[in-house]
Amino acid sequence: MGEIKRMDLEYSQLDSDRMRINVGPQHPSTHGVLRLEVEVDGEIVTEVVPHLGYLHRSFEKHCEKLNYQQIIPFIDRMDYISAMNNEWPYVMALEKMLDIKVPEKVEYIRVIVAELNRIANHQIAVATFGMDAGAFTPFLYYFRDREAIISILERLSGARLLYNYFRVGGMAADIYPGFKDDCLNVVKQVRKTNAEIMKLLIHNSIFIKRSANVGILTPEVAINYACSGPVLRGSGVAHDLRRDEPYSVYDRFDFEIPVGKGDVGVVGDCWNRNIVRVHEMEQSCRIIEQALAQMPETGDVKAMIPKRIKLPKGEVYMRTENPKGDLGFYIVSNGTDKPERMKARGTSFVNLSVIPEISKGYMFADLILILGSIDIVLGEVDR
Amino acid sequence: MESTNFLWDLFGRNVWTVLAVISLPLLFVLxxxxxxxxxxxxxSAWIQERxxxxxxxxxxxxxxxxxVIKLLQKEDITPDQSSKLLYNLAPFIIFTGAYAAFAVIPFSSAFVPAGIDVGLFYVFAIGSISAMGIVMGGWASNNKYSLMGAMRSISQLISYEIPAAMAILSVVVLTSSMNMQEISSMQSGGFWNWFIFGGPGGWSKLWVIPxxxxxxxIYFIASLAETNRVPFDIPEGESELVAGFHTEYSGMKFAMFFFAEYANMFVVSAILTTIFLGGWNSPFGDFLxxxxxxxFWFILKSFFIVLLQIWIRWTLPRFRVDQLMHVGWKVLLPLSFVCFVAISLFAMLN
Structure with missing residues (x-):
């Protein structure tokens, strides 16, 4: 601890007092109520200690007192930016236990809403990352586009952020007329804005100076810390559950897994973690287009929803590719309509744990960028 | 200098006219x-489609x-552990620094508050006072963010004053004058005579134009850094330092910082206008x-530069501290020296 990596020896031999600064829980760029206790030597970060728990709501304990259907809205509140994706592994786990074959149309609706939500999540991630670097305008461009996605999801589920749209065996409601056109318009707009952001932000030389070669996460460290999602892919590891463990109908789509290639900076730095998200938006657009084309016109989305859910005794673990990484739910059932134990593998929590490892020896301003590039949501970290 | 001030021509030089001369720029600043x-x-709304x-x-x-009314109504908080005198003094010092610079800015051929012969020198000297205010405010707040912001600010101001000074010095070499009114009047007769295009002179000046x-x-970039604007708004970089040196300030004192920032923006734009863009001269010779x-011309040109600063603010991300130093010392300073030497050579040959 306290070892300075990047500065030369002469500097570290100077006997200077170190200062401890609290970043958060009320700080403009902690992405929630995260508190980082930072020790700085001038501007150089020598130690980072994340303190969690400011948003702890006893999610897992709560679940033990709730029916299986009642848990779904709680799951929305974990990673509240990508609530659609959160619900998916949970309902899939239950469907696996109950041995329910979900109608074809439901699978396609799930893919589309999840990918739409993934785009919305990545938009916020890239936008706030830009804002951490001081660029405010891309933030509003992305929020303008996200509004269209939110509107679609609102028309589907009735809610703008916490959807409660998935049901065990089906969906809460069918798609509305004109859904396909709305989706295609969103896809078009996302591509247009991304092309603009590429010029305005991603390849801006100041932005490259700020984010390239900063917070380098080597593939080995990423795997050791069990990082997943764009954080892992930014380090060059092509791991994506949608392809590696195809669930639902993902094996029917043609898409690529973007990884950090190090065209700018080195593989695993903030810039590469960020660019992965931009490329993933494009891949999500491709999936949405294919899913819209393949989706069956007819089908009852509520046909397979059981009246009462009573799981057989046993346990199940199901994980899917959340926008932030692998999200898994481990459910232990005792044969009643409430889980005996419920454990969520929160992606943000796992990804956040790598912060002390990769932010030592960089400048204080870099720490904020590293935190932004990890893309955490405190609802999921604290649960 | 005679007749630098139309008020003195009209009413003579007495207490009331002096007061009027002092308060005219204040009125203008507000x-x-x-x-x-x-x-x-x-x-910003237009850029961001709002x-x-x-x-x-x-x-x-x-x-x-x-x-402004909202800020006036707000509670004026002084932190308990702060150094009260310095804390309360800092916003006034910063505003004084910004406002005092208006003394030598020639708004028109008939009006400059104080037509002193070392105007440019004075502007530079007085500009450094605001750095003092920033350090005072940052240190007296007894806040770690404020302290870091103040430290960054002082290093930034020192490193960017040098390229700015080199740019101004070059013009002084060309004009042999530090009087801003004289520099302005030298550039009359169309935009081709402005110092951005080498100043008045024959075809021999062509090679000096680049x-x-x-x-x-260089002066424009350095002035962005001096006014703490994006991409050099590191002293108040909100994503890391909350609000930098003025984190603890609220109400009227915060408004003073705010006003000072905008006043400073105009001061640097006015200097740029005066020494490079012809000051109050019309770009079309005797036309208008x-x-x-x-x-009209002076405010138009200065405001154009201010708009340029605003445009840049809403487009670019922020530099990091060390990168800022890199740009200042290793890019702008050598470049300004090269330009200075070239212009000195030009002045010598003429």
């Missing part, structure tokens, strides 16, 4: 700051007034030339 704040709000303020007055044009344009750009049109 009105200008309101307009600049509105411009900032509206231009509407911006729309509720206060038609198209929200009264929004700056509303904001250097003068370069110096204009004169004392009253001078005010």
């Amino acid at each position: 009105v200008y700051a309101l307009i600049a704040i509105l411009a900032e709000l509206k231009i 509407l911006g303020p729309m509720r206060t007055g038609p198209w929200g044009i009264l929004q700056p007034v509303a904001e 250097f003068t344009i370069g110096l204009t750009i 030339q004169g004392p009253w049109w001078g005010v």
Whole structure:
């Protein structure tokens, strides 16, 4: 601890007092109520200690007192930016236990809403990352586009952020007329804005100076810390559950897994973690287009929803590719309509744990960028 | 200097005219700051495809007034553990620094508050006072963010004053004068005589034009850093330092920082206008030339530079501290030296 990596020896031999600064829980760029206790030597970060728990709501304990259907809205509140994706592994786990074959149309609706939500999540991630670097305008461009996605999801589920749209065996409601056109318009707009952001932000030389070669996460460290999602892919590891463990109908789509290639900076730095998200938006657009084309016109989305859910005794673990990484739910059932134990593998929590490892020896301003590039949501970290 | 001031010509030099001369720029600063704040709000909204303020007055044009009133009403907090005297003094010092610079700015051929012969030198000296205020405010707040912001600010100001000074010195070499009114009047007769295009002179000045344009750009970049604007807004970089040196300030004292920032923006723009863009001269020779049109041209040009600063603010990300130093010492300073040497050579040959 306290070892300075990047500065030369002469500097570290100077006997200077170190200062401890609290970043958060009320700080403009902690992405929630995260508190980082930072020790700085001038501007150089020598130690980072994340303190969690400011948003702890006893999610897992709560679940033990709730029916299986009642848990779904709680799951929305974990990673509240990508609530659609959160619900998916949970309902899939239950469907696996109950041995329910979900109608074809439901699978396609799930893919589309999840990918739409993934785009919305990545938009916020890239936008706030830009804002951490001081660029405010891309933030509003992305929020303008996200509004269209939110509107679609609102028309589907009735809610703008916490959807409660998935049901065990089906969906809460069918798609509305004109859904396909709305989706295609969103896809078009996302591509247009991304092309603009590429010029305005991603390849801006100041932005490259700020984010390239900063917070380098080597593939080995990423795997050791069990990082997943764009954080892992930014380090060059092509791991994506949608392809590696195809669930639902993902094996029917043609898409690529973007990884950090190090065209700018080195593989695993903030810039590469960020660019992965931009490329993933494009891949999500491709999936949405294919899913819209393949989706069956007819089908009852509520046909397979059981009246009462009573799981057989046993346990199940199901994980899917959340926008932030692998999200898994481990459910232990005792044969009643409430889980005996419920454990969520929160992606943000796992990804956040790598912060002390990769932010030592960089400048204080870099720490904020590293935190932004990890893309955490405190609802999921604290649960 | 005679007749630098139309008020003295009209009413003689007495207590009342001196007071009027002093308060005219203040009046201007207040009105200008309101307009600049509105411009900032509206231009940022325009860049970001928003509407911006729309509720206060038609198209929200009264929004700056509303904001000032709001800031006046707010509680004036002085932190318990702060150094009270310095804490309360800092905003006034910063504003004084910004406002005092207006003393030598030639608004028109018939009006400059104080036509002293070392105007440029004075502007530089007085500009450094605001750095003192920033350090005072940052240190006295007894806040770690403020302290870091103040430390960054002082290093930034020192490193960017040198390239800016080199740019100004080059013009002094060309004009052999530090009087801003004289520099302005030398550039009369169309935009070709402005110092951005090498100043008045024959075809022999052609080879020096790239250097003068370069110096204009160097001065503009350095002035962005001096006014703590993006991409050099590191002292108050909100994503890491909350609000930098003025984190603890609220109410009227915060408004003073705010006003000082906008006043400083105008001061650097006015200097740039005066020494490179012909000051109050019309760009078309004798067309629309004169004392009253001078005010128009001067404010138009200066405001254009202010708008440029606003435009840049809403487009670019922020530098990091070490990168800022790199740009200042290793890029701008050598370039400004090269330009300075070239211009000195030109002045010697002429």
